[in-house]
Amino acid sequence: GWTTRENADTYQQLVTTEVMPAIAARDINGLRGPDLLRRDVDTGEVEFATIMLFDDWGAVEAFAGPSGRTAVLPESARQLLQRYDNEAQNYDVAALSTNSPLN
Secondary structure (H helix, E strand, C coil): CEEEHHHHHHHHHHHHHHHHHHHHHCCCCCEEEEEEEEEECCCCEEEEEEEEEECCHHHHHHHHCCCCCECCCCHHHHCCCCECCCECCCCCCCCCCCCCCCC
16 A cells, blocks of 8 residues: 555554554464565655465465455555555465575
């Protein structure tokens, strides 16, 4: 999602102190993560990306529903964003670094 520079720290704090612990509390077998990425963009916005790895498609569905593409974003987070993707993008892991904790 994208937010203003003024809301970026608040959004980051919300995600790290409330959203990420709520995801962990769901105790979904096969879910690894989430990790939060942040970058300033030329438009004056701050972009955030959440990266989550799953052991299998069943874990994806347990998190995001049968399509596996539904963006899971609490209303409190949506209120701090200017815009966000309604659907998640899914990728297969093609390669991991040798020092990746996922190996």
